[in-house]
Amino acid sequence: MFIKKMALLLKESGYQISVVTPKIYEKSHYVEDQEGIRVYRFPFFSGNRLLVEYEKIPYLRMFIYYMTGFFLTIYVMCKHKCHLIHAHWAIPTGLIGVLVGSILKTPLIVTIHGSDFRIGTMKTFIVKRIFLYVCKRAKHIICVSEALRRGIEKLGIKGEKISVSPMGVDEHFFRSLVNRGVNRTGQGVTILSNRQLQPIYNISLLIRAIPIVLREEPNAKFMIAGIGSERESLEKQVKDLNISPSVKFLGWVRHEEMANLLSQAEIYVSTSLDDGTSVSLLEAMASGVFPVVTDIAPNREWIENGRNGFLFPAHDEFLLAKRILDAIHDKELLERGRKWNQSIVKERALWSVCIEKIKKIYGK
Numbered sequence: 624m625f626i627k628k629m630a631l632l633l634k635e636s637g638y639q640i641s642v643v644t645p646k647i648y649e650k651s652h653y654v655e656d657q658e659g660i661r662v663y664r665f666p667f668f669s670g671n672r673l674l675v676e677y678e679k680i681p682y683l684r685m686f687i688y689y690m691t692g693f694f695l696t697i698y699v700m701c702k703h704k705c706h707l708i709h710a711h712w713a714i715p716t717g718l719i720g721v722l723v724g725s726i727l728k729t730p731l732i733v734t735i736h737g738s739d740f741r742i743g744t745m746k747t748f749i750v751k752r753i754f755l756y757v758c759k760r761a762k763h764i765i766c767v768s769e770a771l772r773r774g775i776e777k778l779g780i781k782g783e784k785i786s787v788s789p790m791g792v793d794e795h796f797f798r799s800l801v802n803r804g805v806n807r808t809g810q811g812v813t814i815l816s817n818r819q820l821q822p823i824y825n826i827s828l829l830i831r832a833i834p835i836v837l838r839e840e841p842n843a844k845f846m847i848a849g850i851g852s853e854r855e856s857l858e859k860q861v862k863d864l865n866i867s868p869s870v871k872f873l874g875w876v877r878h879e880e881m882a883n884l885l886s887q888a889e890i891y892v893s894t895s896l897d898d899g900t901s902v903s904l905l906e907a908m909a910s911g912v913f914p915v916v917t918d919i920a921p922n923r924e925w926i927e928n929g930r931n932g933f934l935f936p937a938h939d940e941f942l943l944a945k946r947i948l949d950a951i952h953d954k955e956l957l958e959r960g961r962k963w964n965q966s967i968v969k970e971r972a973l974w975s976v977c978i979e980k981i982k983k984i985y986g987k
Contacts, residue, residue, distance in 0.1 A: 737899025
């Protein structure tokens with residue numbers, strides 16, 4: 624969604640945008656127009672699964688991915704006479720950008736979102752080499768967090784070709800605060816998690832913390848939005864802990880509906896083990912939902928523990944439960960945190976701010 628938003632804002636600014644992307648889902652079209660932007664999709668027999676859903680690297684599929692992605696990108700570049708390639712994720716799409724850019728003598732910008740950095744620095748030797756090759760060949764690198772920038776610099780990439788800009792937040796998330804009270808009398812507090820149900824997001828930790836919270840706050844309600852490979856096991860975990868009446872799995876929530884969902888919650892929880900800059904966190908901050916998030920470097924760029932949110936270790940359900948309870952009991956902190964968080968997002972993460980950074984990089 625955030626790449627689509629970026630493309631639309633660039634189009635509004637006078638840029639001609641074409642999008643090349645893998646065809647993940649069977650029902651997706653190979654070519655279509657979305658609000659005046661031409662979208663091309665290349666096949667690689669994904670099996671209706673995102674690449675992050677594979678436990679092991681699907682080498683045959685990746686070979687097809689690179690071959691079809693390379694030739695489709697060449698075709699689109701020539702057809703639309705593109706002057707610039709902007710690849711999102713150094714791995715896998717960044718390599719296609721490097722190869723096509725080299726052949727057509729076209730400058731390449733790469734945005735590193737977090738998962739690509741993790742894969743590129745933790746996987747096999749060949750993947751590490753590809754990641755470093757893409758970073759070295761890119762004319763410019765955009766990192767979505769300062770932590771990623773520092774990580775890229777440690778790999779020997781010169782700092783002058785790296786900038787930091789998160790994916791932006793829509794202004795309509797600020798309007799979700801209008802219909803919110805500090806606490807709805809008699810209804811208990813609602814806690815929301817909206818990360819995908821994949822191992823990296825560690826939702827099981829939140830499930831383990833819920834019974835601890837309920838002992839002290841039995842009226843608390845937990846909403847878990849998202850889909851993923853762990854849904855069945857998480858639902859079983861909730862059932863085994865006998866907390867089903869207090870937990871609701873919402874499944875996939877369209878991005879257009881996320882502001883309304885956030886307006887129904889007082890506390891936002893992210894148990895992610897790793898991140899770039901989490902757009903979900905920024906949207907929660909803009910919506911006035913008090914963040915309780917893992918103590919990882921990208922989150923520390925936005926949350927000061929005890930001031931505008933709480934941080935907790937990524938494997939400690941007892942401290943997570945304590946942080947949630949502390950937030951429930953301190954209404955003044957929640958109110959101060961809301962005001963502080965909205966000010967931060969307006970200054971650093973609104974799309975109107977982020978898109979100007981992108982346009983300056985394109986112009987350079």
